[in-house]
Amino acid sequence: MGRFYFKDKRVDRLARKKGYTSYEIFYSPISLWISYYISMLFITITSIGFFFIDYWLECAIFLLSAYLAAAYLNHSFIVTQDKLIIVNTNFPFTKTTVYNLSEIEDIDINKSGLIPGLMFPFFILVGNYVRVNAHNKSKRFYCVCLQTECYDENHTAKTIEDLTNALGNQGLIVHFELY
Incomplete structure (x- = not known):
């Protein structure tokens, strides 16, 4: 029996719709965050749930804020022979950015930049990002659910090391500074 991995089928559909034939997809699925978050929420509610009964509006605002933070910080990547496509399929931040590999100067993969104390209540524990430097411009794409290599403990089929x-x-200069 094969191992279950989280993936985002919306990225697959986008790749097929755009006509890409030979590509690799590196998923940063928000469904992974949602499964962790719901688990933690269930544990919290079952242990101190009666406290929250009087605070429905505050809880709803908090849950909406948590989703928005996670949706903004999850980008998936498609690598083809000549392009790097960065996709955020999460509402309301749906966006696709395409770079020709020839115009990319270098790529930084790092985890600094997010304030851990601000993201911890939303159960966002890492701030992994990929920064693409092209034409003297730099753009940072967070991919907090694209996991690092954990031997056989990963929840995504391909990792950030992959x-x-x-x-x-593809001949790009990649500065990997996660460890």
Whole structure:
């Protein structure tokens, strides 16, 4: 029996719709965050749930804020022979950014930049990002659910190290500074 991995089928549909034939997808699925968050929420509600009965509006605002933070911080990546496509399929931040590999100067993969104390209540524990430097412009794309290599404990089929290798195999300079 095969292992279950989280993926975002919306990224697959987008790749097919755009006509890409030979590509690799590196998922940063919000469904992974949602499963963690719902688990933690269930544990919290069952242990101190009666406290929240009087605070429905505050809880709703908090849950909406948590979703918006997670939706903004999850980008998936498609690597083709000549393009790097960065996709955020999460409402309301749906956006696709396409770079020709020839116009990319270098890529930084790092985790600094997010304030951990601000993201911890939303159960966002890391701030992994990929910064693409092209034409003297730099753009940062967070991918907090694209996991690092954990031997066989990953929840995504491809890891951020696999993305690093795929970009390096395309001849790009990749600065990997997660550890």
